Amino acid sequence: MEHLRKYPHSLLVKFLGVHRIKIPHRRKKYFIVMQSVFYPDDRISARYDIKGCEVSRWTEPAPEGSQIIVVLKDLNFEGQYITLDRQRPWLLRQVELDTQFLRRLNVLDYSFLLAHQPLHHDERHQSLSFATLIMRTKKSLKGMAKTPEDFRAQNRRLLPNLKNPLHVIDGPEHRYFIGIIDIFTVYSFKKRLEHWWKRLRHPGRSFSTVSPQTYCLRLCHWVQDHTK
Template sequence: MTCMMQAGLWAATQVSMDHPPTGPPSQDDFSEVLTQVHEGFELGTLAGPAFAWLRRSLGLAEEDYQAALGPGGPYLQFLSTSKSKASFFLSHDQRFFLKTQGRREVQVLLAHLPRYVQHLQRHPHSLLARLLGVHSLRVDRGKKTYFIIMQSVFYPPGRISERYDIKGCEVSRWVEPAPEGSPLVLVLKDLNFQGKTINLGPQRSWFLRQMELDTTFLRELNVLDYSLLMAFQCLHEDERGLGSSLIFRTARSVEGAQSPEESEAQNRRLLPDTPNALHILDGPEQRYFLGVVDLATVYGLRKRLEHLWKTLRYPSRTFSTVSPARYARRLCQWVEAHTE
């Protein structure tokens, strides 16, 4: 399947290179569907012009995007501790993350896409994972498989020592750690993080404020069950205390304000001069990779019934299926309690 994905994405990206966006996406751009027929399969590109504009706004060159996702090297299979049946892949350079999604989840993402783009325009340094493409793959006229492409939060991966997926609750939030010396890379969960803190130093206030802004936005979309991804990397001695050398890099974010007042309203910060700067915060001794992912679960009838069932089964424990308002508030409280 990955070989078909690579060939299809190469051709799909070529379309956006041949017809680059000339301005912000229109309503038609958000609803456009392009189907390209290849030998043995079809690849669909949903809202292609809108995503092409978003990638350009993020400073991502289409040539680099095409080279990373095309046939230049094999995708890496990502072993997830998630309960979902989704498949996870990384591009060969580990810069981009691919995940299969259900049809309903894709519909939710596309319905929210205009507001998602607006949120990134208002808050260019948002912690929300950057969604870069939504596609479908059909093999031999079979059932469509949908998948999304995101900028990987855990990039560049070198020297990362720990990875976590945080939801701010207890039920099913423990992963058995890999044995010492094992090459297996696991993403741990809330209960694995007990007794630990994130030491952000002076960047803590920015982080708390941005979490509040992003979770408020997701609450307004009636979304829940998203995660805060975290990873840690020890800073070398010569990397510590480099706050004075940070650069205010607006060109690498979504287009935004210029004045100090507008920058404050958008909650901008000084970005480190490093790849993936939007998801990286440096503390006094550690570099933190931080991003909010999984934005496609809405609080509909199914989730309300699941909430009722879990309330009866786990009367004194916290679980993920709660109202969007409570979910947002609880995750922000977890962040405040575990940062310094």
């Protein structure tokens, strides 16, 4: 909560509740509800779950003309870029802030969730009248730091006027939906054993189970290498 207060436009997904279902004569079921990253999703052309590695990071795309929604992975995205122009420095900085926060919590195996849709012709190169320039919200004003570095760290970007704008960034040609999800996996003793087992099984290849420090840096490098 303190991280979200300091960076109210963080890319970390928002969790709306933890719930329990009680079914007679069966075990209780627990589930978490999180805010949708892909909203509105009516024109989204592709979805990706990115971890910054290569082992088991390919998904077979849906057949041409199929209505099935398939979430693709890192290897499916190779050769493509997130094109943001002026928005790029903001995204790189925010990914760094969020992943460094997760590193301090000893967390790994989270995903950079990404989707894109083409902008309509009249949405491209819009003036500020179409988008909302978020420089300060009421939440941002509370406890806002005064130094130039902290001022740059405050999340400032052009966002469409949507109900769920915190994960939406417009580039020159495409609208991108971005969020960091699955943030509950801690680097436990079991995960350390999994790391050594995967090192033996996949020598010289990158896989998801690595130390939180390595995971953080690797995902930041992936975003840097795949944006322009």
